[in-house]
Amino acid sequence: MQGKIIAFSAPSGAGKTTIVHRLLERIPELSFSISACTRDKRGRTEANGKDYYFISVQEFQEKIRQDAFVEWEEVYEGAFYGTLKSEIERIWEGGEHAVLDVDVKGGLSIKEFYKERALAIFVKPPSLEVLEQRLRNRATDSAASISARIYKANFELTFEDRFDVTIVNDDLDKAIDQAEKLVRDFIAPEPAVV
Ligand SMILES: Nc1ncnc2c1ncn2[C@@H]1O[C@H](COP(=O)(O)OP(=O)(O)OP(=O)(O)O)[C@@H](O)[C@H]1O
Numbered sequence: 001m002q003g004k005i006i007a008f009s010a011p012s013g014a015g016k017t018t019i020v021h022r023l024l025e026r027i028p029e030l031s032f033s034i035s036a037c038t039r040d041k042r043g044r045t046e047a048n049g050k051d052y053y054f055i056s057v058q059e060f061q062e063k064i065r066q067d068a069f070v071e072w073e074e075v076y077e078g079a080f081y082g083t084l085k086s087e088i089e090r091i092w093e094g095g096e097h098a099v100l101d102v103d104v105k106g107g108l109s110i111k112e113f114y115k116e117r118a119l120a121i122f123v124k125p126p127s128l129e130v131l132e133q134r135l136r137n138r139a140t141d142s143a144a145s146i147s148a149r150i151y152k153a154n155f156e157l158t159f160e161d162r163f164d165v166t167i168v169n170d171d172l173d174k175a176i177d178q179a180e181k182l183v184r185d186f187i188a189p190e191p192a193v194v
């Protein structure tokens with residue numbers, strides 16, 4: 001089996017993490033690629049080695065020097081995130097396909113790097129107003145951080161056309177059904193040539 005990569009990208013708050021977690025429950029051939037990041041762990045809701053590998057900026061820089069990343073970004077000022085080559089290898093060696101939750105630039109970098117082995121999915125919020133409300137309801141970010149995420153979202157939405165496909169996350173169940181179909185079609189084995 002040839003391992004594949006499915007990257008979900010979206011402005012913060014559009015719902016990619018929610019969709020990815022639900023897909024992992026539905027499709028056993030998928031495995032989550034755990035990124036390295038330098039931001040602080042969120043209280044009791046996150047675990048090291050499950051949501052992220054939480055590392056220092058020095059450790060992150062060392063990994064850049066070692067060429068350990070497929071791609072990395074300073075997603076927010078001072079907060080670095082990166083996809084580790086070792087994660088993709090671990091998942092493929094285990095006979096599974098890798099699912100990524102990365103920012104918009106990261107999704108495009110993954111597509112460029114893996115070409116037809118990658119499916120780059122853009123998750124779009126129904127509107128910026130809904131996006132802001134979701135971030136407020138999630139209650140994980142300060143008012144300043146929410147403003148920064150909305151500001152960035154305006155820019156990120158202009159990259160939609162460069163993705164393989166868009167899912168509008170309005171009704172969550174419909175968005176998950178759509179994602180499931182896209183992913184199942186993408187990872188289905190090629191029919192044998194007779
Ligand atoms: N279709 C939806 N309708 C209403 N609320 C939703 C929907 N999808 C996700 N949410 C909620 O919106 C919030 C943001 O979702 P989520 O954390 O998955 O976004 P994200 O794109 O992964 O953001 P980030 O990039 O910051 O991690 C969460 O509280 C989630 O429960």
Ligand SMILES: Nc1nc2c(ncn2[C@@H]2O[C@H](COP(=O)(O)O)[C@@H](O)[C@H]2O)c(=O)[nH]1
Pocket residue numbers: 010011012035036039071072073075081082083084101102103104105106107
């Ligand atoms: N380019 C990359 N972006 C990543 C990676 N891992 C996560 N992310 C994105 O960062 C933001 C912020 O996430 P949060 O957990 O702090 O809210 C979000 O858009 C993620 O998709 C990565 O390896 N590369």
